[in-house]
């Protein structure tokens with residue numbers, strides 16, 4: 228079947244990267260958090276995860292030409308004073324590869340790790356195949372000890388062909404506003420989707436995959452509503468006015484990362500709104516994997532004008548205002564509420 232080999236490689240890459248990230252999150256030290264020039268935090272785990280995914284994909288798919296569009300680059304790690312951090316990353320990468328045991332190679336050098344990170348410098352586009360990676364989506368959640376995801380997708384001729392979301396802290400059971408947690412749940416989910424083949428979920432520990440589907444609810448009153456934990460990433464006042472128009476009863480479930488797409492794909496909630504502040508440009512690695520995980524589970528993802536997302540334009544998504552994720556039944560009313568709220572906000576200015 229088309230993309231079988233690629234999907235297997237992607238699942239392996241994301242699972243191994245998740246193993247590295249879990250180890251770092253457990254032992255998270257203050258010094259592990261660096262600041263990128265754009266002031267977003269980046270940890271040794273972001274770099275280590277990117278190196279692992281790049282290494283595994285190149286190994287597993289050595290016969291294919293390899294293009295990777297990824298969030299991080301080695302610029303800061305090549306600067307003076309970064310030697311110790313780079314050594315920590317190199318050790319993490321080597322320990323993780325050794326724990327897997329399938330790669331019979333001598334340990335990677337620091338230079339090998341830098342090269343692996345930098346193979347993510349592709350610009351993507353509408354021609355050929357490009358892997359798209361967010362090595363840790365939700366770095367702020369990761370640093371807080373909350374949700375994050377390793378998000379990996381493959382674009383083929385500008386369309387998302389497959390995607391994998393590893394969510395190490397996501398419970399295997401529902402996190403919707405209606406769900407009850409009496410005891411600490413089993414955590415660690417791996418979502419995977421291939422075009423035309425549906426969406427699977429399994430535990431990161433390796434349980435057999437099950438097919439998942441978005442919620443079938445037609446009634447927004449009973450829908451759980453997801454949004455970013457970080458208020459700076461989405462206008463919470465706007466989403467609460469939209470939720471009010473729709474009659475959504477439960478308070479929003481605020482979590483970090485594309486774990487929101489994963490949770491929605493299995494019906495934990497039925498609406499995810501992302502309405503960034505003006506001027507913010509969305510990147511493809513923040514949505515490509517989540518997009519196919521939700522659409523293959525029967526959901527719909529559009530921009531705030533109702534247009535489909537276009538992943539073929541390079542690193543950025545060119546879109547109107549924001550992103551709406553929901554099921555087919557609810558989309559018309561959600562879109563209407565979004566348009567009305569946006570219009571009201573504009574006329575109040």
Ligand SMILES: Nc1ncnc2c1ncn2[C@@H]1O[C@H](COP(=O)(O)O)[C@@H](OP(=O)(O)O)[C@H]1O
Pocket residue numbers: 267298361363364365366367368455456457459460461482483484485503504507510513
């Ligand atoms: N001002 C802003 N508005 C919208 N998104 C932002 C933002 N600043 C950062 N982000 C993006 O939001 C992502 C996290 O999404 P969420 O809010 O759903 O957890 C970040 O991914 P990284 O953590 O990979 O950098 C980052 O790309």
Ligand SMILES: [Mg+2]
Pocket residue numbers: 267268298366
């Ligand atoms: Mg980032």
Ligand SMILES: [Mg+2]
Pocket residue numbers: 361363364365512513
């Ligand atoms: Mg991200």
Ligand SMILES: [Mg+2]
Pocket residue numbers: 273298361362363364365366
């Ligand atoms: Mg990231």
